[in-house]
Amino acid sequence: MRTIVCMLVAVAALTAGYPQAAHGQVRAKAAVTCVSAGQVLEYDCTIRLANARSGEPLSGLTVSVGADMPSMPGMHNVRAVKATEQAEKGAYKVRLELEMHGDWAVQIDLRGAVRDRVISMLRFEEADVTDVKPSSGRRGH
Amino acid sequence: MDDYLVSVLSNIGVISFVALSAYLLLLTGEISFGQQAFFAIGAYAAGMATAMWGWPLALGIAWGAAVGAACAVSLGIPTLRLRGLQFSIATLAFAEMVRILFELFRYQVDIDGEPVGPNGTDGFRSIRYIFDHNIETFDFMMLIYTMLAVTLAGFMLLERSRLGVIFRMIGEDATLASLQGIAVARYKVLAAGIAGALAAVGGGLYAHLTTYVEPRTFDVMLGVHSLAYGLIGGLGTALGPLLGVVIDVGLLESVRLFAGYRMIIFGGLVALLLIFRPRGLLDERLVNRIGRLFRNAISGSTRTGRGSR
Amino acid sequence: MIDFIQNTIDGVMIGSSYGLLALGFTVIFGVMRRLNLSYGPTVMIGAYFGTVLYLDFGAGLLAVAAAVVAGAVISGVYVERLCFAPMKAGAGIASMVSSFAIWMQLEQAAVLVLPRHTYPFPPLATGPALEIGPLLVRPDHLIMLGGALLLAAVVQLALYHTRFGLGLRAVIANPIAANLVGVDVGRLVMLAFAAASAIGGVAGFLVLAVDQQVTPMFGMWATLKGLIAMMIGGLGSIPGALLGGLLLGVVEVHSHWLFGPQVRDLFAYFVLFAFLVARPGGLLGRTADVELSHRV
Numbered sequence: 240m241r242t243i244v245c246m247l248v249a250v251a252a253l254t255a256g257y258p259q260a261a262h263g264q265v266r267a268k269a270a271v272t273c274v275s276a277g278q279v280l281e282y283d284c285t286i287r288l289a290n291a292r293s294g295e296p297l298s299g300l301t302v303s304v305g306a307d308m309p310s311m312p313g314m315h316n317v318r319a320v321k322a323t324e325q326a327e328k329g330a331y332k333v334r335l336e337l338e339m340h341g342d343w344a345v346q347i348d349l350r351g352a353v354r355d356r357v358i359s360m361l362r363f364e365e366a367d368v369t370d371v372k373p374s375s376g377r378r379g380h
Numbered sequence: 381m382d383d384y385l386v387s388v389l390s391n392i393g394v395i396s397f398v399a400l401s402a403y404l405l406l407l408t409g410e411i412s413f414g415q416q417a418f419f420a421i422g423a424y425a426a427g428m429a430t431a432m433w434g435w436p437l438a439l440g441i442a443w444g445a446a447v448g449a450a451c452a453v454s455l456g457i458p459t460l461r462l463r464g465l466q467f468s469i470a471t472l473a474f475a476e477m478v479r480i481l482f483e484l485f486r487y488q489v490d491i492d493g494e495p496v497g498p499n500g501t502d503g504f505r506s507i508r509y510i511f512d513h514n515i516e517t518f519d520f521m522m523l524i525y526t527m528l529a530v531t532l533a534g535f536m537l538l539e540r541s542r543l544g545v546i547f548r549m550i551g552e553d554a555t556l557a558s559l560q561g562i563a564v565a566r567y568k569v570l571a572a573g574i575a576g577a578l579a580a581v582g583g584g585l586y587a588h589l590t591t592y593v594e595p596r597t598f599d600v601m602l603g604v605h606s607l608a609y610g611l612i613g614g615l616g617t618a619l620g621p622l623l624g625v626v627i628d629v630g631l632l633e634s635v636r637l638f639a640g641y642r643m644i645i646f647g648g649l650v651a652l653l654l655i656f657r658p659r660g661l662l663d664e665r666l667v668n669r670i671g672r673l674f675r676n677a678i679s680g681s682t683r684t685g686r687g688s689r
Numbered sequence: 690m691i692d693f694i695q696n697t698i699d700g701v702m703i704g705s706s707y708g709l710l711a712l713g714f715t716v717i718f719g720v721m722r723r724l725n726l727s728y729g730p731t732v733m734i735g736a737y738f739g740t741v742l743y744l745d746f747g748a749g750l751l752a753v754a755a756a757v758v759a760g761a762v763i764s765g766v767y768v769e770r771l772c773f774a775p776m777k778a779g780a781g782i783a784s785m786v787s788s789f790a791i792w793m794q795l796e797q798a799a800v801l802v803l804p805r806h807t808y809p810f811p812p813l814a815t816g817p818a819l820e821i822g823p824l825l826v827r828p829d830h831l832i833m834l835g836g837a838l839l840l841a842a843v844v845q846l847a848l849y850h851t852r853f854g855l856g857l858r859a860v861i862a863n864p865i866a867a868n869l870v871g872v873d874v875g876r877l878v879m880l881a882f883a884a885a886s887a888i889g890g891v892a893g894f895l896v897l898a899v900d901q902q903v904t905p906m907f908g909m910w911a912t913l914k915g916l917i918a919m920m921i922g923g924l925g926s927i928p929g930a931l932l933g934g935l936l937l938g939v940v941e942v943h944s945h946w947l948f949g950p951q952v953r954d955l956f957a958y959f960v961l962f963a964f965l966v967a968r969p970g971g972l973l974g975r976t977a978d979v980e981l982s983h984r985v
Contacts, residue, residue, distance in 0.1 A: 266492065266508075292493055303383065309503075312586065312597045314605075314629065316391060318384045338640075340804060344592065348383075355511050358592045365805060411782060458966045465724060466969045469920050473962040480955040600913070604726070604789050611786040640801060647794030651787045655775045658783035 266291040269347050269357040273368040276334055282368060286322060286331045286347060288357075296329025300351040304333045306343045309360070315339070319348065340364050342371050386517050390589050392629050393524035397582025398602065399609035399621035400531060401575040406610055407544075408571045409551035411464075413603045414455075414471030415579045417478040418448040420598035422580025423587035424482065424498060427507040430588070432489050432497050437509055437588065444584035445577040451478075452576020456569040475603055482595040503594025507587050524585050531578065535618035547571055612650055614662025623661060691823050696942045702830035704938020705837035706899075709892030710915030711922060711930035712841060716885040719861050719925045720878055723781045727768045727788040729912030730795040731886055732893035735761030736903050737799045739894065740808050750811050750898070757897075758890035764795060765886025769879055792908065799905045806904060813898035833895045840888060841931045847884075848927070857881055861925075889915075917961050923971030932972050936960075 268291040273284040284304070288297040305319035315338050322333035337343060340363055347357045360371040401415045426444030429435040435443070459470045488497035491506075498504040510520050538544040546567055549557045558564045587593050609624030632642055657663060710729075717725050738760030742748040748756070772787040813829035848854040856877050859867040868874050893911060897903050914937070922933025937957060944956035964971060 266494070305384075305387070307590065309594050309597050310599065310601065312391075312395070312590075312602060316384075316388055316629075319387070339800065340806060344590075346590075354514070355508070356591050358505060358590075406782075411785075462965060462969055465718075465924070466920070466965050468724075469916065470962055470965040473917075473958040473965065476958045477955055477962065480951055480958070483951050484955075600909070608786045608789055611783060641797070643793040643797035644801075647790040647792075647797075650790035651771050651794075654772075654780075654783040654787040654790075658776060658780035 265297075265353045265355070267297055267349055267353055267355045267357050269359055271345055271347070271359040271361065273335070273361060273363070275366060275368070279365075280337045280339070280363075282335045282337070282363060284333050284335055284345070285325075286333065287327075288329045288331065288347075288349070297349070297353055298324065298328050300324075300349045300353060302331045302333075303348045303350075304335065305346045305348070306335060306337060307346060308339075309342060309344050317343075319346070322347075337363055381518055383517065386521050388630065390517070390521045390524055392625050393521065393528050394582050394586045394589060395606070395609075395629060396528055396622050396625045397531070397585070398579050398606040399613075399625050400535070400618060401579035401582070402603075402606040403610040403615070403618065403621040404535075404547075404571060404575045404578065406607075406615060407547045407551050408568060409554065410568070410571075411468045411607065412471040412575075413468050413600065413607065414473075414475035415575065415606055416598045416600070416602040417455075417471075417475035418452055418576040418579035419583035419586070419602065420478060420482060420593070420595070421451050421576075422448045422583030423593045423598075424485075424504060424583075425580070426584030427504055427587040427593065428487075428497065430509040431504075431507045432491070437513075440509075441581060441584040445580045448580020448583070449573045449577035452579075453569055453573045455576075456572030460565055460568060472600060472603070475598070476600070479595050479598050482598070501595060503592055503597075504587070505592045507591050507593070509588050511591070520589060524589070527581065527585070531581075532618055532622075539618070543567075608650070611660050612653065614657075614660030614666070616659070616662050616664040616667030620660050620662045692946065693943075695824055696946050697939055698824060698826065699830070700939030700942035701935055702827070702834055702938070703942060704918075704935035705834040705931075706892055706896045706934070707914045707918040707937050708922075708931040708934025709837045709840060709895065710889060710911055711918035711934050712837075712844060712927065713885040713887075713889035713892065714915040714919045715922075715925060715927060715930040716844065716881055716888065718919070720857060720881040721773060721784075723773065724785045725768065725773070725788050726785060726912055727772065727792045727795065728765075728885075728889060728915060729910065730792045730908030731764040731768055732757075732761050732889040732911050733799060733903075733905065733908035734764040734795050735759070735886075735890045736810070736893050736897055736907060737802060739897075740803065740810060740903050743811050744808065750813070753811055754891075754894045754898075757894040758887050761886045761890030761893065762883050765889070766879060766883050767791075769882040773882070774875065774879070792912075796905050796908055799908075807902045808904075810897045810901050810903045812901050813895065827899075829899045833899060836891060836895055837931065837934075840891060841927060844888065845927050853877075853880070917957065919971075921961055921964050921971055923973040926971075926973040929971055929973030936972070 267288050270287045271284055273282045275281070276283045286302065286304070288300065288302070289295060290297060302322040303319040304322050306317040308315045317335065317337060320333050320335065322331035324331055335345070342360065342362050345359045345361055347359065349355045349357070362369050362371050398415050398419050401418065402412055405412045405415070422444035425447040426440040429440035429443050430437055455471070455474050459467055462470050482498065483501045485498050486500050488495040488499060490496075494506070496506050509515075510517070538547070546557070546562055549560070549562065550564055550567060554564050605628070609628065610621040611624070612627060613622060613624030614620030628646070632646060653661070714725075714728055717728065735757040739753040739757040742756045743753050768788060768791055772791055773784050776784045776787070813832055816828050818825040818827050819831075848857060856867070856872045859870070859872055860874055860877055864874050889911070893907070897907070918934035918937050919930050920933070921936055922929030922931070937960070940960050941953050941957050945953035
């Protein structure tokens, strides 16, 4: 019993040390569209970033894009790739190489003037990529 | 440190908590297919605490752990008299019920003009604590590993304590243990509670690491995986499940070569491994042998080589 | 009232497929006293055999059925040789985890052969639903129910009226004694595994031919449904497996009708949980089986 109490106290002490800083930083939102890049499991994605509140496009950021499968937490980690900024304000392009077809949580990490992570759920299939509409059925119908 | 490496290591650390949770129950002789439920409960509870109620991270995770432990105890009591497959399937049924309840769970509040909170099958997005508080991913990884180290230390102490002996004794033969005057029921519920709290801590960390969770993250796959880690890595020590996670997530991650064939190779290797080492790489016998070598090395000068029996 | 009866009928029809899946599970569990998580995925591999035959060679319904059963038997024996035969007594957990690892392997193999999310499967019967008064019965459902009842009867007969069945029951009762009186236990267990996979194959074929599509997730679905039905019905009882499946089907259809798909699954798991807590032996399980299942 003492062991457990000690554990909990130590954990609380460790986490309490973290800074409790300001709320209300800029939040980003993203619209992601992907098309097959010709190769199997490779996709070209265009990401349009905007300030979630004002809707203003966010440009000049360092954007890296990774992906993870929600149905297998931590198992499929796609190495994050840097996205390149486009002429269009707030637009970035990236090529993703996935491991399998299915639903992926695309993680867009922003650095620079805005630090944030935006998640976009997409279903990647052979020919096309669509937004995920979660269905409850195990067999998917 | 490379961002990618940080994310892989963080994943390994977080998943280790569920693996340890399943391992603790294996010690007491129970095979649970349901530890992912407490992982989920911890993730949602901690996420709600920080993202919706503005609690500090430490409090959020502790709260998640408390809720996880409470739920685990309330599952532990009705399933006390179940054994073997029946216990496993009851935990599976419970975990699936929890997952479906999260699919139906909608509770959102308005934060900075945006709805935040669990939203049914869409899951719970914007658990942005580490971004709101400018915690670097590297620092968060260090936090995960500090907590994991504390947990492991707890396990090491447990193995040396009376409690640990009781747990293993119940795992060997519950009837015999109760004949020795051990209150088996109480200890089983205690083990369930600790295991629930452990999984919930992992869940709380996971939610803040990825910033989003959704119910299907917590399906049977996660539960069976966490059970498998103990068997792969070994049941002799708490380092076993960790080794299992490192092998699964880490090693496969580094071997990109196999891309589409990775489960074919890995699945086959695990099956072969279990033929030769049915209790995992670091099984009890190996751990004992290492321990004996260690003790002999210390007391070697005073005793002859035969040392312990 | 009509809705209630109609839903009950539909539930029985759907439940018969669960009962079939549980039947195969019961045979394996009865012989091995171990849990084979790869049971569903072996059926799924069989289904993929059938699908390839259907898509690439335009095979007919019977050929597809034969391919499904053959594929399930081949992969079932593979699982038995790798995960169960080499494991010593007392290594039940290792067998279970090993069968899980092979599940992952089979699933990826299926995706490699047919990478899309869903594929069409040939329909069992395309005629219009039969009208019985105000009630409707789908002909393919009727075939499925008939198949389930027939197979359960065959299994029961084979167990109690053949030499093979006698040997199996001897192994179930006491493998060491069976060995001593000259039963080739290893061979018998493998045959039982093959038979169980064949039953699973028939079940899988019927379910998929009613659904008319197949996905790699079918493996997990089949394992879960079979397991739930077996546990509700009672470990080790063949009529129990069938009955458990029917009950599960009826509960699912009613709760789906009343509350929608999510609550349907919630209800199914709740019934399972309640049964386990209140009556661990299930509907027809005997306490002897419960004791024996101590070590999975």
